[in-house]
Amino acid sequence: MYASIVHQVYRKDELSVWQVDGRKHRQYCQQLCLLAKFFLDHKTLYYDVEPFLFYVMTNADDEGCHVVGYFSKEKNSFLNYNVSCILTLPPYQRQGYGRLLIDFSYLLTKVEGKVGSPETPLSDLGLISYRSYWKEALLRRLCSAPGPTLCIRDLSKDLAIASSDIVSTLQERGLMKYWKGKHIVLKKQEVLEEVSRRAYRARCVEAACLRWAPPACGAPPR
Template structure:
């Protein structure tokens, strides 16, 4: 499509627009769509009642003047390659890490554009302390033709162990599971499964839409762990902590049963360690899924209530012990039924082999050689 022709995005009216927005419509590349909220663009460049703002799809520079915009797009320095360092690349989708200190203007323009679709975003100009990760799709027929579909940001140093500060999939590309891809990358980049890594989550409080998206992401992450994670490994094939886990026959079986289902106990904290999730996020997901059953125990023993990190979980038949005389059980069959009912794709949205550089999976042959040589 020629650069001076614009197609209206199908999601243009997917969210009610705020009455105080200063820009009604935006053109990103060759796509025209509505804005949702007010953004702090300089008033000397963008008026209080702008009908259409033109935004470069490569660097997010903006103009109310169509000719100035078209002139810029012919010369944009990022026209063929995004800025920053590529950290993920899989089947046309890539993620690039951009340091806000090194690419200050890019990060500021991206933040101003994002505010048109985020109600509570507050950082626009002080970007030096943030890293930005843009999601890019590259045309398989032309390596120089790419589109930025969304992004997430995170603080370089988060005292609250946040692995994400802000996330947005641009309106024309929403409802394509791309948010889950970005969330999955954010968890990987927190290095939670490595020694010295951090188990964290998104910055709080979450918006209503953000909480809904994350709850679903956590639900699917936990369901993959219960259904696909073999003993001693999570769904992605990596070894997990199972120091206090134990396997034993399931209690409460019917008399005369020929065999008893295997049962594995673990605490909620251990589920979090196996999936890279905070304890409170594990609990929130289990509650929303509605797969936890009560199981009375004949033994009276002190156990922490459900919101505790010491709550015990049984993973093959599944169980989370809640009270002194009662256990909360998570059965694999219930998890499977939940996954089918909600049409969950048990494949991880992030391909482990797609990570590059320091995030690339370790080669097993190299690991064996290091072990043999005593390194």
């Protein structure tokens, strides 16, 4: 990766994320898309990359920065998609990088002051990764939330996750009911105790390491 080609918008230790504009660096982004077509059956975009920003995650060692995966994001999505395509390269799968990419996409969504959801259809592995991320994010939030119940709107705002994704995840875990015209989130003690016992320690991105402002605001990456 070359600094003249992309902007480094995140760095913590050996992990970096680089923003690449599909309009300014069309050939590079097309090559990323062509690479993704080898591993994603539903991947069709590879020519019209100009409406997208690409966020490439790398892992650094003594030999340089190695691409572990990326996601693309529409510059202006009317449906609030925060990811158009997401890929972790096979040598780096099942090492937590897919979750880091998802976590980073939601960090950007939070900075934008929005809620988001990935564009569908997702690959089989992508769907598994997202369901796992939503479940853990929600259960961790329920563990720290005061009171016996929460509303979907508050959870969506806090986590930047679309309400529909929250509802489907909570329904799967039996943590939601419809009461007096509203969906109410339940805090089942046995589920919270299960989360505490597991002491979930997945790697997460850190907001303090982000050097990025929403492009729509007219501010370049810092």
